[in-house]
Amino acid sequence: MTDSAMHPFAATLLRWYDAHGRDLPWRDTSDPYAIWLSEVILQQTRIEQGRPYWERFMQRFPTVHDLAAASEDEVLRLWQGLGYYSRARNLHAAARQVAQMGEFPSTLDGIKALKGVGDYTAAAIASMAFGIPAAVVDGNVYRVLARHYGIVTPINTSKGKREFTLLAQELLPPTHAAAFNQAMMDFGATWCTPKSPRCTLCPLAGSCQSLHNGTVEKLPVKLKKLQVKTRKFHYVYVRCKGYAALHRRPAGDIWQGLWEPLLVEGDTERLMQAVTSMGGTLIPLRNGVKHVLTHRIIMADFYRLDCDTRPALPADYRWIPEHELDRYAIPRLVERLMALVER
Numbered sequence: 007m008t009d010s011a012m013h014p015f016a017a018t019l020l021r022w023y024d025a026h027g028r029d030l031p032w033r034d035t036s037d038p039y040a041i042w043l044s045e046v047i048l049q050q051t052r053i054e055q056g057r058p059y060w061e062r063f064m065q066r067f068p069t070v071h072d073l074a075a076a077s078e079d080e081v082l083r084l085w086q087g088l089g090y091y092s093r094a095r096n097l098h099a100a101a102r103q104v105a106q107m108g109e110f111p112s113t114l115d116g117i118k119a120l121k122g123v124g125d126y127t128a129a130a131i132a133s134m135a136f137g138i139p140a141a142v143v144d145g146n147v148y149r150v151l152a153r154h155y156g157i158v159t160p161i162n163t164s165k166g167k168r169e170f171t172l173l174a175q176e177l178l179p180p181t182h183a184a185a186f187n188q189a190m191m192d193f194g195a196t197w198c199t200p201k202s203p204r205c206t207l208c209p210l211a212g213s214c215q216s217l218h219n220g221t222v223e224k225l226p227v228k229l230k231k232l233q234v235k236t237r238k239f240h241y242v243y244v245r246c247k248g249y250a251a252l253h254r255r256p257a258g259d260i261w262q263g264l265w266e267p268l269l270v271e272g273d274t275e276r277l278m279q280a281v282t283s284m285g286g287t288l289i290p291l292r293n294g295v296k297h298v299l300t301h302r303i304i305m306a307d308f309y310r311l312d313c314d315t316r317p318a319l320p321a322d323y324r325w326i327p328e329h330e331l332d333r334y335a336i337p338r339l340v341e342r343l344m345a346l347v348e349r
Contacts, residue, residue, distance in 0.1 A: 011179075012179045012182075013176075013177050013179070014213075015154070015177050015210065015213070016177050016178065016179050016182075016186055018209050018210055019186065019189045019190065019193060019209075019210070020179075020182060020185055020186060020189055021209070022189065022193060022197075022209050023185060023188065023189035023192060023193070026192070026196070026197070027188060027189065027192050028053070028192050028195075028196070030044075030053070030057070031057075031060070031061070032044035032060065033134075033188065036134070036135050036136075037135065038110040038112075038117075038131050038135035038136070039069060039070040039073075039104075039110060040064060041130065041131050041134050041135050042110075042123075042127070042131050043060060043063055043064065043097070044056075044060050045126075045127045045130050045131065046093050046096075046097050046122070046127065047059050047060050047063070047088065047093075049090070049093060049127075050089070050090055050300075051088055051089075053195075055088075056088070059084075059085070059087075059088055062084060063084060066084060070101050070104045070105065070110060071101075071104075071105050073097070073098065073101040074098075074101040074102045074104065074105035075105075076098070078095065078098055078263060079333075079334070079335060081094050081095075081097070081098045082094055082095075082263060082264060082335035083333065083334070083335040085335070086335045086336065086338075086341075087338060087341070089299075089338060091261055091262065091263065091264060091337075092122070092262070093122065095262070095263060096121045096122025096123075097122065099121040099122070100120040100121045100122055100123065103119075103120055103121060104120065110135075112135075112136050113132075113138075114128055114129070114132045114138055114140055117131050117132055125143070125171075126142050126143060126144050128140070129141060129142045129143075129187070130142050130187060133183040133184045133187050134184040134187070134188070137183060137184065138183065139178055139180035139181075139183040140175075140178075140183065141171070141174035141175040141177070141178040141183075141186075141187065142174070142187045142190065142191065143167070143170055143171050143174050144191065144194075145194070146190065146191050146193070146194025146195050146198075147170070147174055147190045147191070147194060148161045148170055148226045149194050149198055149200065149225070149226050150190060150193055150194045150198045151170055151173055151174065152170075152216070152225040152226035152227070153198060153203075153214060153215075153216040153217070153221075153222055153225045153226070154210055154213065154214050154215065154216070155173070155215055156215030156216050156219060156221065156225070157169065157170070157173075157225070157226070158225070158227050159227070160226075160227045160228055160229045161226045161227065161228055162228050162229055162231070163229065166227075174190070201223075203222060205217050205222060234301060234302060234303060235301065235302045235303075236302065236303045236304075236305060237271060237302055237303070237304050237305070238271060238272060238273065238304075238305050238306075239269060239270075239271055239304055239305070239306040239307070239339075240269070240270040240271070240272075240274070240276075240277040240306070240307050240309065241266070241267055241268070241269055241306055241307070241308050241309065241339075241340065241343050242267060242268040242269075242270065242277075242280075242281060242288075242309045242310070242311050243267045243268075243291075243308075243309065243310045243311065243343060243344075243347050244267060244268050244284070244286075244311045244313065244317065244319070245310060245311065245312055245313065245328070245347075246286075246312075246313040246314070246315065246316045246317075246325070247314075248327060248328055248329075249316075249325040249326060249327055249328065250267065250325070250326055250328050250331060251267060251268060251316075251319055251323045251324070251325055251326075252265045252266060252267055252323065252324055252326055252331075252334060253265065253266065253319075253320070253322045253323045253324065254322065255337075260299065260302075260337075261337045263335075264335050264336055264337050264340075265334040265335060265336050265340075266336060266337065266340050267340065267343070268280070268281075268311075268319070268323075274307075277307075277309075281309075281311060283317075283318075284311060284313065284317035284318070285313060285314075285315070285317060286311045286312050286313035286314070286317065287311070287312045288309055288310075288311050289309060289310045289311070289312065290307070290308075290309055291308040291309055291310055291343070291346045291347070292307070292308045292346055293307045293308075294306075294307070295307070295308060295339070295342060297338070297339045297342075304339060306339060306343075308342075308343045308346055310347055331344070
């Protein structure tokens with residue numbers, strides 16, 4: 007398809023991408039597994055942070071069958087530090103789906119059937135691995151389209167999602183789907199940024215409605231719906247003669263499947279009730295540690311409990327040699343506790 011046959015928006019964007027597109031390793035392959043892995047890792051994660059994880063995963067699990075054969079603990083341990091651990095569990099479950107199929111699905115519907123794969127990820131894989139003309143719509147795309155076309159429909163409504171998806175699909179040149187999708191993401195991430203966009207140098211400035219109307223900083227529109235909840239955690243690192251007590255967090259709450267030391271949630275009185283009967287020496291390590299998640303804020307106090315004999319703990323706790331603790335996947339907040347213990 008020539009520039010003259012494309013929508014002017016797409017032609018301009020692709021010329022910009024030729025000059026300014028980011029050089030990323032998963033763009034040098036058409037392997038759907040490598041592309042899928044990059045998309046999952048980069049959900050809610052900056053490229054600078056996510057790239058080393060992608061490289062480590064590709065080295066440790068070079069094929070989707072290698073990932074499928076791994077244990078969940080192996081996957082979570084390699085994922086540790088990225089957060090949003092449901093992504094890792096879904097990634098692992100979907101790899102096992104693919105392994106059962108024998109090969110990676112090559113249709114949009116087949117890709118969408120994988121666990122944890124939504125419309126955006128499916129479109130990214132389909133276009134970049136198989137050349138399927140499916141438009142991606144993520145935060146970057148919402149911002150670019152909302153500003154350029156002056157769209158005020160909230161992006162977190164059904165109407166908004168439908169409107170932006172239809173527009174992105176209309177603009178996408180079918181024979182350049184992968185390049186167009188990558189260009190949209192790169193342009194939003196590096197040029198048409200949430201704050202201080204490069205409007206004076208923008209190749210689309212002449213047709214950008216929000217620039218002409220002075221509404222660049224107001225778009226896209228997003229309705230505020232969620233209320234952030236604050237929780238109080240007391241983490242107690244229970245140690246006895248070179249062993250530490252950990253248990254795996256259950257389903258139905260944050261950090262499912264990760265390991266943690268003794269947790270008492272609530273006020274300090276509950277903490278003291280829990281540890282008084284255990285004996286040993288309770289040592290405060292740090293108070294008021296703030297940990298921010300998407301829909302909640304955790305305020306944590308850290309302690310170490312040194313015991314001469316192993317105290318009675320719930321049946322799901324496991325006594326682990328301290329030199330083996332790094333084999334267990336833990337939340338970032340617990341990493342901060344462990345660093346204090348080691349210090």
